[in-house]
Amino acid sequence: MTRPELERASNLLKEAAEATDGETQQQLYEQSDQLAKLATRDQGPDHGRLARHMTVLHDLAEALDGDVAETVREARQEVLEYRKDVPGV
Template sequence: MGLDALRDASETLDAAAANCENDELSGRLREQADALAGLADRDRGPDHGRLARHTHALHDIAADADDDDDVVPNAVEDALASVRSYRETVSGV
């Protein structure tokens, strides 16, 4: 699956941003989507440290979502699953 997993995560977050009514959260989702898309387009994928920073940012976004909004937490969980899938292909830690 390789870098396609990061593309999937990016697309998931971008779609969530488009459906998010909170402008601040939408911006943060797009920022992460853009960052993951950029990583997926590089010749060499990111290391565990970089992925951990994105994972942490995504957890923060999900925690900041409104309690009655399932779109953001569900999208973040889907994106995190894709990031975890990619991390399985990264050597090291």
Template sequence: MSREKLAEAADVLEAAASDADDDLAERLRGQADQLAKLADRSSGPDHGRLARHMHTLSDLADDADGDLADEIQRAYDLVEGYRSTVSGV
């Protein structure tokens, strides 16, 4: 199963970090790094791990405004799209 959506979500968050203030940018880069690592692993993440990332992305979107919040939502949607392909729930 391809984890391209996770890699794309990481790229979206990394780009969004360049438009965020210092604290939010750091948090976005942290999520981007974690998602990139998940995309590169030999086995994909489980539902619980993905749910935690989605919860964090929701919190980040709540802390952002305008276009930045939209980009974080885009990353959320990508993770959600990947999660829908994971078997087990």
């Protein structure tokens, strides 16, 4: 089962990573990789896991500017959209 919102978020973060360098690039690639794995896992992520990703993405977007920051915000929005349908909380 693929989770399209998480897959889109992963792709957006990969795009953002390619437009940066250094530690920020590594963090973006790491988030992209983790979301790609969550998008295809048998069991979907819980609210807590998604919240941690959203916090990291918020912090990254605040540290960036321009189109890259907007791309990270868009990825965060995709995670939020997916999280709305996660049971619990």
